[in-house]
Amino acid sequence: MLDADGKVLYVGKARDLKARLNSYFQKRVDAVKTRALVARVAGVQTTVTSDETEALLLEQALIKELRPPYNVLLRDDKSYPYIRISVEQTFPRVGFHRGKRKEGTRYFGPYPSAGSVREALNVVEKVFRLRNCRDSFFRNRTRPCLQYQIKRCTAPCVGLVSEEDYRRQVALAIDFLDGRDAQVTSGLEQRMAAAAEALDFERAAELRDQIAAIRLVQQKQYVDTDRGDVDVIAVLARHGLAVVEILVVRQGRVLGHHSHFPRVRADDDEEEILEAFLSQYYLGDSGDLALPAEVIVDRPVESLGALADALRAAKGRKVRFASAVRGERLAWLRMARENAEQTIITQLTSRDNMAQRYAALAELLAMPAPPARIECFDISHTGGEQAVASCVVFGAEGAIKGDYRRFNVAPAQGGDDYAALAEAVTRRYQRVTREGKALPELLLIDGGKGQVKSVMTALESIGLGHMYVLGISKGPSRKAGLEVLHRSDGRELTPPADSPALHLLQQVRDEAHRFAITGHRARRGKARNASVLEEIPGIGPRRRQQLLHHFGGLQQLRNASVESLAGAPGISRSMAESIYAWLHE
Template sequence: MSSETPGRGFDAASFLRHCSRKPGVYRMLDADGRVLYIGKARDLRARLGSYFQKNVEAIKTRALVARVAGVQTTVTHDETEALLLEQALIKQHRPPYNILLRDDKSYPYIRISVEQTFPRIGFHRGQRRGQSRYFGPYPSAASVREGLSTVEKVFQLRNCRDSYFNNRTRPCLQYQIRRCTAPCVGLVSEEEYRHQVALAIDFLDGRDDQVSAALEARMQQAAEALDFEKAAEIRDQIAAIRLVQQKQYVDTQRGDVDVLAVVARHGMAVVELLVVRQGRVLGHHSYYPRVRSEDTEEDILEAFLGQYYLGDNGDQALPAEVILDRRVDGVEALGEALRAARQRRVRFAHVVRGERQGWLRLARDNAEQTLIGALANRDNISQRYSALASLLRVPTPPGRIECFDISHTSGEQAVASCVVFGPEGAIKGDYRRFNVNPVQGGDDYAALAEAVTRRYQRVTKEGKPLPDLLLIDGGKGQVRSVHDALAAIGLATLPMLGISKGPSRKAGLELLHRPDGTVITPAADDPGLHLLQQVRDEAHRFAITGHRARRGKTRSGSALEGIPGIGPRRRQQLLHHFGGLQQLRNASVESLAQAPGISHAMAETVYAWLHD
């Protein structure tokens, strides 16, 4: 791997000798004066000096420094002021080497125009105006529309524009489908409509129980007055509110919280935002920051926090607490910056319990699923296939890739996996597993050779298609063993490649091994490499799940045996409480903690055991 040196014409040593040791912001420029990177520092000289050392491991840093032709600095009073200036400059210049937040839209709200005689409920995005009440912010337009639909069904408030409302002579379709009480033509009194507006406001503020209690009292009054039709309408309102409460993950009647989780793999990253207001989960939104393969998840989350909360819409979206899925350096400075810029105090936490831990787990699950979906996107896969052809220097991309991996525990119960990818993504119907039993336990070379031989003897016998590229999770030893096995069955010319993690075992520094002994060293941000990483990781996942299943079949007794702290009596109580093993597997940590004799810590242990 070639070493890179600072750009020509820039004397880093001379610059650092005269650089300030105060807090501030630095801008790295290329030969044309364009901004490459913007950063902040508590000590400018120490921070900038770390870039220009001889032995810098990070590929991103080496690539950046190779292009630097000048550095500009701005001294600030403290780190808080530096953070505010850094975010303003990043937004202005959008440098290519910074992690950038792409989505910069304002956040949507539900608006009720309480200043009007018959208030209107509707979707709102942008600056707040007048005396209207605003509820949110919601993480996406879809979550706002879902909330609007619920309120319209339950409280039957009008959603039409004023020009339409003022010119009606008869009720519209909304009245016919029981989503509006038709105040436009006088079918509801101002007092009754205002009462429904007040209930809707309480509902949107998270006071579901108070709304239900008030409606139950009114239902009782209507029943006593023998107005059974009115009582039935109120009963339906209460049922609709109960249904909304059941759909909520948790409803604690407290807490304005943002929950953030980040997942990064194969050159892509997703930051998942879960929005909780008044203890109610309003929804979630996925962000796709522009990143490089060598950016860590901690770096991505730190960059996201500054740009999101100090951006143009940060004052609207600011909660009392932000829960993070990992420790992030610099949140103290961000908290001070928010207090200075927004006059709001925000608490940041990454270790939480109870319902907050449930929110965090929900955000992590959504982030993982969103990234899986993004990686499986057909356009994204197609671009990576084209890049793979360039990486391997072949005229056309491989149409079918098959990858093998081995999983075992100390050489026992070994399972080989074979996963298949095509231009449309994973072809899961063609996945296969092989229980392999090499003569010497733990001999991955022999295990791979056995699996490949069994696979392609059967494929050729049945006349099924061979892969355009055979990928092996391993280095030159594994590749040589598999090549010898293929030669023995007459498939020595099958295109093959091994992928290993290189000497440092870091993602993005993989080496690609050909059967002839040549090694390809791809760039960390090469989309072709990202495709190979994705296929290899899927083979690894499929092998591990197969190995666990094989190992599980050899166990005797209950599937709950072996859980620390759970004896025969508690196992029986758990199964009795949930009605069976499948129901137990589907239970959340919170549900497990409600079982007899199960503490919250023990519930977490059981959940982890069942889902490992």
């Protein structure tokens, strides 16, 4: 799609071109990005390909070359770090590497970050005692350096180790980095037994320490299997930001994670972001990217079959894509999702990001300066029972969690959110004024006109009718980005979906919602804890007592995994699965 000057605005592929174009040029289009794109389109060019695979390859080539503003673009194209062992040398050196690779040298990776490379190097130096010094330093030594003194090198520079013994350690390190831990451990155990039999107890002790260090590394792995090379990918979009998190698994070992931040628009959905990312990431021409045998994604994507065919055509490699997984793969996927969640929280709370959003909010609300303190209320209940009101506080640096408060509210009629909000607001600000603490410069309410009116009435009754109150409600479609803002004077604001001010209000509102729900669940769970174990089929009084005694309480029992439950006295695997399902349904 081209603008009036012939500049490319968007590149896409379509099996049915007419249907695809009709989806853009309709009288009513909900997506803000699509409306903005169509407003600028002056012409369309098409290229016919022989099949969908060829179309996908062409699409990615054009996106990379032209970088159209309305495509999701992958910005992070740095080369990946590796571990390098110079096997061509008499006494090979192990070290960090990034950039072009040369023949005659072994490379291990790619690793997701420099930190994960250094962690692996630390293990290799400690366990296998290979040199990491530069060649110029190595050639000019006359006595061992500090690395030898702290037992992280065997000092080949001054002949304290034979070439044969050093090469044996290099071979073990290579096996270890290739993921053959069990093979390395088995070989060391045999050598330790032989050394002990020969009464060489000093050597046997050194081998014992090597084995112990390797086993310690194995224990630190979240999952350690022989399932091969896998990339596990999760995507999360929130408040105008998006992150694609890649968990790197090589030879069944989790090496770490790497975050990518595609340039997106507010109404790009996560499936669209993931689809664009996968094709650009794996079909790119970066020589540093080693294709895994399998890619696990956190949601189904329609074009995965075409992408696999395109990779086979472009790279000569067969890559399997999967979204429905279980066992170890499900554990990896959960880890990727958790890392994505943490990454986007970090980005949302960064100082520069918050400053930009506060300034935009002041402009949107016509305030003389950005509000120094925002407080937001929300209500959570189940059928009107166990209602909890939350109050979260944000300042210029983000969430001020020490000032968060919850209120157990009991309106006269169960489920009356208006009365519940009025009660919570009254209790909150009567105490604030009594103690002389700071009032918020903006009071945000999760709700529409009715909630705002109820809160204003409550504030006026305690002499605080001058406070700036703003309601935020979801639009008719209840889709994020289409929220309506309700002022206390009855006027409404509808900021665009990509407004930084709206993203800040969404973030504050969502935090209030989360805080209210967790409080409500805790209150509801407290009322049920006394009888929850009695409801589990097949668990009698004696077994209940054993379970509580084994885990130390009901909360610890709830946090236990299926494997931990199965390890309790008298609990079979099938019974453990039943207990876990009952406690988490």
